Amino acid sequence: MEITLGPLSTIPPGEGRAFDVGSERIAVFLARDGRVFATQAACPHRGGPLVDGLLGGCTLVCPLHAQKFNLQTGEALNGGPGLKTYPVRLSATNQIVVQIERDGG
Amino acid sequence: MQKKRKLVVIGNGMAGVRTVEEILARGGAEQFEITIFGDEPYGNYNRILLSEVLSGSQDASEIFLNPLAWYRENRIQLHAGVRARAIHRHSRQVTGEHEIVASYDNLIIATGSSPYIPPIQGVRLEGGREKPGVFVFRTLDDCHRIAAYAKGKRRAAVIGGGLLGLEAARGLQNFGIDVHVVHISGHLMGQQLDATAGAILRTTLEQLGVTVHLNRSTKEVLGDDRVTGLRFADDEVLDCDLVVISAGIRPNVDLALRAGVTVERGIVVDNHMRSPDDPRIYAVGECAQHRGHVYGLVAPLWEQGKVLADHITKRNEKATYSGSKVATKLKVMGIQLASMGITEPADDRDEIVQFIEPKRGTYKKLIIRDGRLLGGILLGDVSKAAYLMQAFDKNTPLPDERLSLLFDLGAPSTKATLEEMPPEMQVCNCNGVSKEGIVACVRSGKRSSRAIMDATRAGMGCGACKQLVSEIVAWACGGAAEQDPAASYYVPGVPLSKPELVQAVRERGLRSVSAVFRELAGGVEDPGSKPGLASLLRTVWHHEYEDERDARFINDRVHANIQKDGTFSVIPQIPGGVTSAAQLRKIADVVDRYRVPLVKLTGGQRIDLLGVKKEDLPGVWRDLDMPSGFAYGKSYRTCKSCVGTDFCRFGLGDSIDLAVKIEDRFRGMDTPAKMKLATAGCPRNCSEAMVKDVGAVAVEGGKWEIYVGGAAGAHVRKGDVLCVVDAHADVLRLMGRFIQYYRENARYLERTYGFVERLGIQKIRAVVVDDSEGIAARLDAEMQKTVEAYRDPWREAYSPATPNQFRSVLPIVQ
Ligand code: SRM
Ligand SMILES: Cc1cc2nc3c(=O)[nH]c(=O)nc-3n(C[C@H](O)[C@H](O)[C@H](O)COP(=O)(O)OP(=O)(O)OC[C@H]3O[C@@H](n4cnc5c(N)ncnc54)[C@H](O)[C@@H]3O)c2cc1C
Ligand code: SF4
Ligand code: FES
Numbered sequence: 080m081e082i083t084l085g086p087l088s089t090i091p092p093g094e095g096r097a098f099d100v101g102s103e104r105i106a107v108f109l110a111r112d113g114r115v116f117a118t119q120a121a122c123p124h125r126g127g128p129l130v131d132g133l134l135g136g137c138t139l140v141c142p143l144h145a146q147k148f149n150l151q152t153g154e155a156l157n158g159g160p161g162l163k164t165y166p167v168r169l170s171a172t173n174q175i176v177v178q179i180e181r182d183g184g
Numbered sequence: 185m186q187k188k189r190k191l192v193v194i195g196n197g198m199a200g201v202r203t204v205e206e207i208l209a210r211g212g213a214e215q216f217e218i219t220i221f222g223d224e225p226y227g228n229y230n231r232i233l234l235s236e237v238l239s240g241s242q243d244a245s246e247i248f249l250n251p252l253a254w255y256r257e258n259r260i261q262l263h264a265g266v267r268a269r270a271i272h273r274h275s276r277q278v279t280g281e282h283e284i285v286a287s288y289d290n291l292i293i294a295t296g297s298s299p300y301i302p303p304i305q306g307v308r309l310e311g312g313r314e315k316p317g318v319f320v321f322r323t324l325d326d327c328h329r330i331a332a333y334a335k336g337k338r339r340a341a342v343i344g345g346g347l348l349g350l351e352a353a354r355g356l357q358n359f360g361i362d363v364h365v366v367h368i369s370g371h372l373m374g375q376q377l378d379a380t381a382g383a384i385l386r387t388t389l390e391q392l393g394v395t396v397h398l399n400r401s402t403k404e405v406l407g408d409d410r411v412t413g414l415r416f417a418d419d420e421v422l423d424c425d426l427v428v429i430s431a432g433i434r435p436n437v438d439l440a441l442r443a444g445v446t447v448e449r450g451i452v453v454d455n456h457m458r459s460p461d462d463p464r465i466y467a468v469g470e471c472a473q474h475r476g477h478v479y480g481l482v483a484p485l486w487e488q489g490k491v492l493a494d495h496i497t498k499r500n501e502k503a504t505y506s507g508s509k510v511a512t513k514l515k516v517m518g519i520q521l522a523s524m525g526i527t528e529p530a531d532d533r534d535e536i537v538q539f540i541e542p543k544r545g546t547y548k549k550l551i552i553r554d555g556r557l558l559g560g561i562l563l564g565d566v567s568k569a570a571y572l573m574q575a576f577d578k579n580t581p582l583p584d585e586r587l588s589l590l591f592d593l594g595a596p597s598t599k600a601t602l603e604e605m606p607p608e609m610q611v612c613n614c615n616g617v618s619k620e621g622i623v624a625c626v627r628s629g630k631r632s633s634r635a636i637m638d639a640t641r642a643g644m645g646c647g648a649c650k651q652l653v654s655e656i657v658a659w660a661c662g663g664a665a666e667q668d669p670a671a672s673y674y675v676p677g678v679p680l681s682k683p684e685l686v687q688a689v690r691e692r693g694l695r696s697v698s699a700v701f702r703e704l705a706g707g708v709e710d711p712g713s714k715p716g717l718a719s720l721l722r723t724v725w726h727h728e729y730e731d732e733r734d735a736r737f738i739n740d741r742v743h744a745n746i747q748k749d750g751t752f753s754v755i756p757q758i759p760g761g762v763t764s765a766a767q768l769r770k771i772a773d774v775v776d777r778y779r780v781p782l783v784k785l786t787g788g789q790r791i792d793l794l795g796v797k798k799e800d801l802p803g804v805w806r807d808l809d810m811p812s813g814f815a816y817g818k819s820y821r822t823c824k825s826c827v828g829t830d831f832c833r834f835g836l837g838d839s840i841d842l843a844v845k846i847e848d849r850f851r852g853m854d855t856p857a858k859m860k861l862a863t864a865g866c867p868r869n870c871s872e873a874m875v876k877d878v879g880a881v882a883v884e885g886g887k888w889e890i891y892v893g894g895a896a897g898a899h900v901r902k903g904d905v906l907c908v909v910d911a912h913a914d915v916l917r918l919m920g921r922f923i924q925y926y927r928e929n930a931r932y933l934e935r936t937y938g939f940v941e942r943l944g945i946q947k948i949r950a951v952v953v954d955d956s957e958g959i960a961a962r963l964d965a966e967m968q969k970t971v972e973a974y975r976d977p978w979r980e981a982y983s984p985a986t987p988n989q990f991r992s993v994l995p996i997v998q
Contacts, residue, residue: 085997091986093698093734094741097993104993111698111709111734120993124245128750130992131738135677135701135709142738142746144243145712154253159245 084175087115095130095139100179105165106130107175108150110137116150117167117177123160188217191496192278192288194268194439196222198231199469199485200294201250202616206493208258215497218260219286221278224323225265227252231322232482232614238327238355247324249641261286271443273462290496293451293467295436297480298322302431304343306405317411317426321352322433330428334359337425341365341414343402344430345372347514352428353394354517364395364422366402366414368431373516376523380540381547381561388519388545388564397422435471435478450478455504457492468492475507484508486616511573512613513566513649519545522569524576525559526551534558537586548590555581570652571601574609602659611656612649617642619656626660633657634671674932675717677701677710682720682931689724696730697721715740716932719818719854723927726973733986739816742990743977744801746816747794750992752801754793755815756808757851760825760843760863761789767810774807788815788822788860789871801990802981811976812852818933820853820923821860824872828865828882835865837882842912846880849916850923852974856930856939859923872896874903877936878922880915883908888915892922892948893940901937904945907953920967921960922952928963 084098087109095108097120104120106129116137122129127143134140137151147156153164166178191207193200204218212218222228228250236242255262268280271291278286299320301307309315319330330352334340340356342349345367356363365372371382372389386396405427406413413423435450445459446452450473452460457472459465468488470480479485487508494503511524529536529551539548546564550557550572557576562569568590575582582589607620617640625636633654637643643650674682678700685704694700697717701709714735722729739745744752758767771791775783781795790813796804805812814821823846826832828839843863850861862873864881873879875896881889887908894903906922909915925948930939940948950956952963980989988994 082996085994089987089994089997091733091988093732094986096988096991098996099993100996124243125748126750128992131741131746131750133711133714133737134734135711135714138709138711140711143748144245146245147711155251157245157248157251159248159251 080180081176081178083170084177087169087173087175090175093134095132095134097128097130100177103179105177105179107167107177108134108139110134112136115167115169115175117165117175118148118150118153118162122146123155123162129162189215189289190287191216191218191290191292192286193218193220193292193294194271194278195294195296195436195469195471196220196224196226196228196262196264197294197296197469198228198249198482199296199489200292201228202486203292203294203468203489203492204260205250206489207497210493210497210499212493212497213258216290218258219263219288220255220260221263221266221268221280221284221286223265223267224325226324227255227262227264229324230614234321234324234327235351235355237324238321238330238352239358240331241358244324244327268439271439271465273443273465276464289464291465292492292496293440293465293471294469295439295471297433297435297470299429300432300434301429302343302402304402304405304429306407307429309409315405315407315411316409317407318405319426319428321348321355321428321430327355330356330426331359333426334361337361339364339424340426340428341422341424342428342430343414344368344432345396345398346375346430346432347373347516348433349428349430350389350516352430353389356428357393357517361425362395363393364397364424365389366397366400366416366422368399368401370399372396372398376512376514376521376527377561377563378527378549381527381549381563384540384542384545384547384563385516385519385521387542389517392517394517433470433480435473437471440465440467440471447473449473455491455506456495456501457488457505458495466492466496474505477507479508479510481510481512481613483512483610483613483616484510486610489616509577511576513569513573520562520564520566522562522566522573523560524573525557527559527561530558537589539590550586550589552582552586557582570605570611574605577609578606602656605656611652612640612642614649615641617653622653622656623660626657631657631661632671674720675710675713677708677713678705678717680704682929685720686724686928689721695721695725695728696732697735698732699730715818719856719932722854723970726969731985733989741986742798742801743812743980744796744816749795751795751797753815754796754801754804754808755786755788755790755813756810757813757822757847758790758810759847760823760840762825762840762844763791770808770810774804777807778804780804786815789824790815790822798990798992802984805978805981812978814852817852817854818857819855819859820850821858823847823850823861823863824876825863826865826870828863832865834868835882836884837865837886837888838912839863839865839871839880839882842880842888842915845912845916846919849920849971852977853923853927853970855923855927857933857935859936861919875900876903878919879903880919886910888912890915890918890922893936893945895935895937899935899937901941904940906945906949917964918952920971921963922948924963924967924970925952928966 090096090109093111095106097106106120108116122141124146127141131142132139139148153162155161168176230247233247266280268278270279339362341364342353343366345365353363353365371379372385401417402414403417404415415421437447440451441447445461451467453467453472457466469485491503491505494500513522535552537550549561551559609619630636643653672681674685715737718735778800780793784792786792823843825839825843829835859877861878862871862876864871864873873881874891875894879891889908890906891903892906895901
């Protein structure tokens, strides 16, 4: 199921912000090259807020203990569990649209 | 093509996975389909570093040797968190939990060992459940359990004063609990030390705050529903809230026993590490018994793994393991120790060479027979360990002058000893890397220590051998080892040293972090390098710097320090620690209004409001109406002060006034690492100015001594006196010049203690005080510009710099 989260302009370039979608918290990132990524919002290490991390290309560094993740694939770059990723696109009017699994589906 | 053989490994620990690596290194991926069962739910990690994890000095994620991706890349089927339950030799299958079945052509048993629980009453609750507060220390999960329980507890007892017990004690100490080690025999670490060394170690440990009880056998763990204490055989009681039992280990042999292969203390193997009963089955690591020996340290396991791999891949079917001479370098609670062979003479002919300096915790003892080394202990000073361990391992004749065995007396240069070091000598005991391994890596073209450590993993375990690895690299490169290029880069993501980077930035007019990546790093953005670049660009361009907020670490995006739960701490400026009723009242109101969970006086003489929500930050600042204390940045932080001449009967100079002036001038300034300052009214140094990054201490005659490069954090160092001056104005000028010189020349995150040590105080004094390079005027001018560019970041409470600057979670707008 696709959900429109809001205009892309809510996210400063090179940063991320989170959205609560049903029971899930989803982090959306806007890379400086214009790519948009969506992943789970809490770091699998100790729950750090990933949107407060440092972003470069598609690599994100968690602000608490510097675990690194590839936002495209969700892979953890220094070992440990990776991130759940969500398909995300921009609408014709630059709205952020994520796809989540339908509840109970 | 031949069909691949199926290889099953039981045990995803240090020996099992290392053996698989050795197999892969011998082209094993073409020969085998590999399946590994591991009952721990992780990839393979370095067990040796568990005490670092327990003490919090390393994060669990940092000790993984093979992340899950490694298994995927090597097409290894890993059943993580799955315990193997049985080996069926006839059907050649291993069955595990969750009904997982794996067939094998070859099987490697690498199940390691388990902590031994001596028969002590009350270890379990009635009914057999685990008693809360009783722990063992073997796995990452044990670490997490102990850490969770230890918080807020007062006293912990460790039963067992061997290597592992002391490692546990060290980890526990960092929880700020009172740690007691209870040991059954008369001296600590009986396996590695003799009585004298044990006694010296005990004294050293007690100086570190650990209480040691010797000759104590524990009879009972007290407590009805959780641990409350221990009762000893003599009925004395030690109150404690938690117990870690570390009384030895027992090889995990059940599976093998039930499969019907020969098991004595461990699983019996021949010289190819194979069971004599079944040529398809091998065993390796702490569960294996070879020629009567079961080893409990990693070094022998590496040797076993190599032989096993040679044999199973048929790379060298004659490869034989002939036992290991156990010589190890250990770090026990931060104390260096090397031990090899026997600890006491075994024969009248044995000669003992010994040196004892109990006050410094140094002890050296060698046992020599017929001119060869049979055993040795080096405690406190292990500078000769490499040479002695090699002489022990190779059984080489020793020089007649015994003194030179214990001390470097202008004796053989390192070069000579490195040359003499046999190629197969193990240098890194954590990862089993030999001298020849390092040399081969140099030959293959890698020329820096860092590159070689990355490639061979030498030095990446406990780190004790890093120095030696670097020496070998330098030697193998013929003395021309390359400085690791990245080590000289200002930040890892841009291949330039700081001066080169500054020059390129100036010449090309690069005013933003993204411009630097675009022009100087081929467009590749390295997130970890962004804050360092931002700091440098601001120092170069002042207000012309193009501030991209995403280049800042979160602390500098929201001007507060992020905490473990994602909330922030707020520390307003309180120069010199001097406050007023009005300020305190405002702070109190803010605490009430925003329900701030904790208010604390800091070690920097200010007040910290902890646990503030990001959304509340602007409101908190507005209501405080005080400037930011910059307690979150790589920047000037604060200037502490003592009361000085205003009230103190010893005061020689007005330290409070000076501290206020200092704070006024330097506040908020970006620096390569944080800077903490202090002023003291006399050399009694009540505000600790001599151990600050920069300090001023009033001395007789109305003068001020300026100290630089002091430290009293993770590193402790008394500052060096830069100069002695007459007036507050001179203090400000010279401090400013020093700070600017530091800003321009230090590496990112290099504190002043590292910087001053690296350049030497003479050099710094020459430049900063005597103007030997003729740059003093320029440094002063740059400093003045920076001072003028100051702006209180908390003003962003009124005009945020980016959309949603103070919000992490946004509402959905459709
Ligand atoms: C609040 C305070 C402890 C307290 O309650 O008193 C504190 C708290 C922290 N210190 Fe500190 N340090 C505090 C005084 C000190 C002092 C004493 C002093 O400033 O006089 C030292 C020793 C002096 C020094 O700086 O070396 C000190 C040495 C450290 C170190 C070790 C630095 C080193 O290189 O040796 C770190 C770790 C680091 O910087 O990487 C650290 C790191 C931290 C951090 C920022 C950890 C972090 O990155 O999150 C802590 C933030 C806690 C939080 O959640 O907000 N803190 N810390 C003190 C704030 C002082 C202030 O008013 O600004
Ligand atoms: C705190 C601590 C500090 C240490 N410090 C040092 C040191 O400084 N120097 C040194 O040389 N050595 C040290 N050691 C010892 C070193 O860690 C061991 O010698 C080494 O880990 C042994 O490797 P192994 O593979 O045989 O066993 P392990 O590393 O224990 O691996 C065995 C694995 O097999 C798993 N397993 C067991 N049974 C099954 C089953 N039925 N099914 C599936 N999986 C199973 C276990 O869960 C475990 O993960 C230390 C050990 C500890 C605990
Ligand atoms: S406040 Fe300082 S000493 Fe205390 S836990 Fe944090 S970093 Fe460590
Ligand atoms: S919480 Fe993300 S790295 Fe620790």
